[in-house]
Amino acid sequence: MSTADNMNVVKASWDAINARDLGALERWQASTFNVMAPGAPGPMNSAQNKAYLQGFLTAFPDLHFDIVKTIAEGDNVVTEWVATGTHNGPLVSPSGQRVPPTGKKVKTHGSNTFEVKNGKVGSVRIYWDMVELLGQLGLMPPM
Numbered sequence: 290m291s292t293a294d295n296m297n298v299v300k301a302s303w304d305a306i307n308a309r310d311l312g313a314l315e316r317w318q319a320s321t322f323n324v325m326a327p328g329a330p331g332p333m334n335s336a337q338n339k340a341y342l343q344g345f346l347t348a349f350p351d352l353h354f355d356i357v358k359t360i361a362e363g364d365n366v367v368t369e370w371v372a373t374g375t376h377n378g379p380l381v382s383p384s385g386q387r388v389p390p391t392g393k394k395v396k397t398h399g400s401n402t403f404e405v406k407n408g409k410v411g412s413v414r415i416y417w418d419m420v421e422l423l424g425q426l427g428l429m430p431p432m
Contacts, residue, residue, distance in 0.1 A: 292361045295405040299366045311339045319409035326415035328383035344381050349374030366403045395425040
């Protein structure tokens with residue numbers, strides 16, 4: 290597949306997340322799909338990734354990712370994003386603690402590195418600043 294095809298697969302994945310259609314993600318995931326993300330106990334498979342994402346969609350029902358930059362070469366596609374949302378649902382911390390809704394609007398930044406082969410996402414490495422989010426929720430001292 291071409292680099293442009295790989296970028297289209299990644300765009301479709303982001304579109305599914307923004308549409309809250311986590312089931313659609315499976316169309317774009319390889320059978321060996323895995324993802325590493327902040328707050329996760331280790332590599333996650335497709336089902337674990339859906340639960341991870343659902344946790345944020347529950348906590349931030351209006352969560353939206355704006356892709357501000359995409360860089361692609363061969364099988365690798367990197368997206369830089371800005372996520373915005375309002376904390377109107379419970380947020381479960383990596384330690385399992387439930388943070389009640391604060392009603393605060395948040396904006397956080399991150400990037401995802403996708404490996405795409407044969408039209409399927411094989412792996413994703415997610416990088417975002419959890420401290421930035423927790424600070425905006427008032428759960429950490431301001432930076």
